[in-house]
Amino acid sequence: MGNMTQFPDHSKEAPDAERLKAYSWPDDPTLVPEWIYTDEYIAELEQQRIFQGHTWNYCGLEVEVPEPGSYIRSYLGSMPIIVTRDEEGEIHAFENRCAHRGAEFCKTYRGKTETFICPYHQWTYGLDGALISVPFRRGVKGKGGMPKDFDMEANSLRRLNVTTRNGAIFVSSQDDMEPFEDYLGPMMVEQFDTVFDGRPLKLLGVHRNILEGNWKLYQENLKDTYHATLLHTYLTTFGLFVASNETFVMTDDTGRHSTTCNRRPEGRPDADETTAEIGSFHSAMQLADPSVLNYVKESDSQWTSNAMTVWPNLVLIRQTNIFSARQIVPMGPNKFMLIWCSFGYADDDPEMLEHRLKQNNIFGPGGFIGIDDNEVIKFVADGAQRGAGRDGVIPLGRDDEPSDTVITDRALRGMYSWYRKEMGL
Ligand SMILES: [Fe+2]
Numbered sequence: 001m002g003n004m005t006q007f008p009d010h011s012k013e014a015p016d017a018e019r020l021k022a023y024s025w026p027d028d029p030t031l032v033p034e035w036i037y038t039d040e041y042i043a044e045l046e047q048q049r050i051f052q053g054h055t056w057n058y059c060g061l062e063v064e065v066p067e068p069g070s071y072i073r074s075y076l077g078s079m080p081i082i083v084t085r086d087e088e089g090e091i092h093a094f095e096n097r098c099a100h101r102g103a104e105f106c107k108t109y110r111g112k113t114e115t116f117i118c119p120y121h122q123w124t125y126g127l128d129g130a131l132i133s134v135p136f137r138r139g140v141k142g143k144g145g146m147p148k149d150f151d152m153e154a155n156s157l158r159r160l161n162v163t164t165r166n167g168a169i170f171v172s173s174q175d176d177m178e179p180f181e182d183y184l185g186p187m188m189v190e191q192f193d194t195v196f197d198g199r200p201l202k203l204l205g206v207h208r209n210i211l212e213g214n215w216k217l218y219q220e221n222l223k224d225t226y227h228a229t230l231l232h233t234y235l236t237t238f239g240l241f242v243a244s245n246e247t248f249v250m251t252d253d254t255g256r257h258s259t260t261c262n263r264r265p266e267g268r269p270d271a272d273e274t275t276a277e278i279g280s281f282h283s284a285m286q287l288a289d290p291s292v293l294n295y296v297k298e299s300d301s302q303w304t305s306n307a308m309t310v311w312p313n314l315v316l317i318r319q320t321n322i323f324s325a326r327q328i329v330p331m332g333p334n335k336f337m338l339i340w341c342s343f344g345y346a347d348d349d350p351e352m353l354e355h356r357l358k359q360n361n362i363f364g365p366g367g368f369i370g371i372d373d374n375e376v377i378k379f380v381a382d383g384a385q386r387g388a389g390r391d392g393v394i395p396l397g398r399d400d401e402p403s404d405t406v407i408t409d410r411a412l413r414g415m416y417s418w419y420r421k422e423m424g425l
Contacts, residue, residue, distance in 0.1 A: 006158045007173035011053030015045060015424040025425050029399075029413050032392035037214035037384040042423075043333040049423055050312050051077025051330070056163060056170040056183050058314035058327055059083055059093060061341055063167060063201040069112045069127065074339075075329045076160060076171055077313075080104050082116070083162075083169060086127040091164065093171045094129035094157040109206075129157035166196035168314075168325065184310065185252035191259040191308055194301045195318050200346035204356060207340040209365035211374055213381035215313075215330035216419075218338065221373050222309045223415060225249055225260050225406035226396055231376060233280040234368035238293055239269045240319065241305065241406075243278070248303075249403040255414025256311035260406065261303040264295070264320075292358055295320040309411075311418065321352070322359050334381055340364055 019041060025033055036042055051057060059074040065085040072083050073096060080096035098105050098118040105118035115132065116125045124133040131152045139145025160171040163180045170180055181189050211218070221227070228241050235241040246263040275281040287293070295304055298321065308316040315326040323344060329337040342364070344356045362368050394416075397408025419425075 005160055005173050005175055007052060007160075009053070009174055010048035011174075011422070015049070020425065023425065025420060026391055029417065030393060030395040030409070032394060032412075032416055034384050034387075034389050034391060036216065036419075037381065038333050040333060043214075043330065045423060046330065047077045047079075050419075052079070052173045053422065054172070054174050054177060055312050056172050056177060056180050056310075057312065058168065058310060058325065059171050060169050060327075061167055061201060061203065061325065061343060062091065062164060062169060063203045063343065063346075064110065064206075064341070065091065067112065069114060070110075071106075071113060071116075071127075072110045073106055073108070074327070075337075076173060078330050078332075080106075081160065081171065082106050082129075083171075084127045090128075091162050091169060092128045093160040093162050093169070094125075095160075097157070098123055099131060099155045099157055123155075125157055129159045131156045166193065166198045167201045168192075168196050184257060185254070187250055188252050188257045188259060188308070188310070191250075191261070191306055192310075192316065194299050194303075194306055195316060195323050197299065201343045202346045202348060202353075204342040204344055204353075204360065206342075207365050208337060209340075209374075210331070210335060210337050211377055212335060213377040214333055214384070215328050215336040216415075217377045217380055218315070218326075218328050218336065218373075219309055219312070219415060220412055221377060222260075222307050222315050223258050223411035225408065225411070227376070228260075229406055230278055231280060231372050232369050233282060233285070233372075234362060236275070236278050236281045237268070237283070237285050238287065239264055239267065240293070240362075242269050242274070243406060244269070244272075244274045247404060247406045249397075249406060249408055249411055251402075251411050251414040254418050256418040257309060258411035258414060259306060259308040260411070261301075262305045262307075262406070263302060264304045289358075291355075292362065293320065294355065294359075296352065296355065309415075311415070317363065319363065320359060321356055322363055323356075324360075324363055334385060338365065 057076050060072050060083050064072050068087045070085050074081050074083050081093050082096045083093045085091055096104050096106050100123045103118055103120045122135045126132045137146045160173055163170050165180050229243040241262055248261040251258045271283045306318040313328040317324040325341045327339040342360050394409035394412045397403055397410050399410050403410055
């Protein structure tokens with residue numbers, strides 16, 4: 001069987017060795033070279049070797065395409081794609097690029113349709129991406145038109161392989177992908193299922209925002225548990241995430257995925273020697289409506305929050321009763337988009353729904369935590385863009401066992417050890 005998806009597999013070619021000579025990775029796992037955040041060629045290579053390589057890329061939730069004919073615009077890496085549900089209920093994904101002249105034809109974020117028509121020359125595609133009609137195929141009055149042997153199927157949209165787990169949709173441009181469960185590994189599957197447990201989901205809202213910085217800085221941000229205990233006033237002051245909480249930082253065997261589990265104690269943290277070291281801790285700060293922090297236990301998990309990164313582009317958050325999937329969309333070396341999808345369960349009662357909506361103010365692009373991260377990511381990007389070259393330092397903690405402290409960089413080291421393999425660096 002040939003390549004069903006019609007996408008080339010650049011990940012099996014050796015990268016351009018001559019070109020890569022210009023880049024040397026420091027011989028120390030605790031150092032990260034700065035050019036991975038700024039270099040155009042590296043960004044291009046990431047598209048070929050990571051996003052269009054052997055990865056399962058998150059692209060949306062099944063509840064976003066609830067009915068036959070529903071579709072959303074999404075991305076595989078930087079590449080625009082469309083995700084649909086066909087008349088039989090099956091989910092498809094294909095490139096948002098007309099097979100004719102290459103136009104990105106679908107410009108609506110989400111909707112319902114029977115066909116997709118490219119505005120340029122009205123080439124028309126079905127919900128599975130197949131080319132179904134071409135205007136003036138036979139020409140006009142016997143003149144012009146398509147060649148007799150024009151192959152409709154070969155001129156369909158380029159289709160992606162699709163897999164789902166409990167309502168989350170992932171795509172790959174490669175045909176020889178392992179099952180998603182093997183890609184995640186058993187420890188990550190268990191954590192993934194604390195949010196996606198098989199219950200039907202309810203979509204609460206979608207935000208998009210664009211950040212200045214390299215997309216990997218966002219993966220880093222979630223793997224960097226150290227910062228969460230220091231930067232975020234809201235997390236530290238109200239006890240949602242404090243260094244002294246019971247925690248667990250796990251990575252899969254490859255190092256590419258990670259999960260930070262955290263259990264928040266009842267009430268607010270006392271000001272003690274741990275909080276004394278935290279500049280963002282403000283014991284006098286009060287909430288006008290403390291119920292925003294209420295935790296309604298809704299799974300068997302011993303953890304009250306769970307921040308998961310699925311390589312290469314998903315951040316999955318469970319923080320008290322907030323569920324959020326954030327899709328990272330790289331847009332060149334110094335820009336990326338985040339698509340934030342907030343959701344609950346279809347069987348949430350009105351009270352729970354109200355609670356989730358209220359609690360979602362903590363996160364989101366303008367939430368009490370997201371704005372801190374957006375800002376420091378910009379600071380790091382500015383440093384990388386404008387500073388005199390200097391490697392980043394990720395020395396905290398140890399790598400040889402799952403870690404019960406958040407004062408560790410082990411998840412970052414895991415990601416970069418995998419990154420180097422995938423990139424051939
Ligand atoms: Fe953060």
